[in-house]
Ligand code: BEZ
């Protein structure tokens with residue numbers, strides 16, 4: 001009996017069963033769960049054939065938009081709130097809160113020394129970011145790597161403006177010193193729209209959503225024996241903190257980028273006054289056994 005509940009459930013049961021012999025138990029669990037949820041969605045919302053074709057064409061366009069410096073699938077996951085959900089369910093507590101990776105971590109950051117300037121353009125408001133990395137179960141972490149990437153004061157990442165910015169502008173891979181500290185010079189990043197010239201832009205347009213992210217700097221922190229942390233700091237008092245297009249703001253990550261007028265302090269940091277100073281402590285969680293999975 002086509003179209004009945006009984007008929008649809010038979011399809012679901014057969015599909016779930018087709019994965020029953022998957023040798024990797026986690027892969028089996030993920031695939032069977034995906035089938036169950038997807039089939040429930042279809043049963044509940046009853047998409048038409050034309051809607052299903054539209055969805056297939058849409059996902060095809062998302063894939064076709066991807067290249068080595070453009071990740072439209074991550075962007076789609078971001079605007080659907082999935083990236084943030086995955087981050088959040090993986091948090092264990094006890095460390096600095098995580099947030100989304102985003103689609104612009106697509107080139108390797110150049111290795112830099114503490115105190116270096118990651119702003120290769122020489123424009124924008126001078127800014128110093130000073131970090132201290134500690135372990136949730138102990139003191140400062142020496143030799144932790146801190147990968148940093150950010151946009152310019154105009155709101156563009158280097159990879160978005162290959163004819164304007166040198167690759168590596170706004171990026172740096174640092175190591176912490178024996179006190180777990182690292183600091184670098186940069187410019188204050190701007191809020192910016194996520195890329196809207198692809199299928200994700202079509203989705204935002206069709207649903208009346210704005211594309212903006214509040215100003216932020218990205219970090220991936222890795223230390224031996226600890227869980228890698230992907231996070232941002234957000235510039236306090238900027239726009240869109242309460243309506244981030246990718247739902248990634250957490251209160252604990254909003255940081256005061258204080259204006260400093262003190263000439264002496266400016267000399268210490270090799271910048272000119274006035275400049276902005278962001279001070280932030282990062283705590284990483286000890287690795288758990290299941291992280292090796
Ligand atoms: C970013 O912060 O780089 C970003 C995150 C999600 C979507 C687009 C951009």
Ligand code: FE
Pocket residue numbers: 102104151216218
């Ligand atoms: Fe960003």
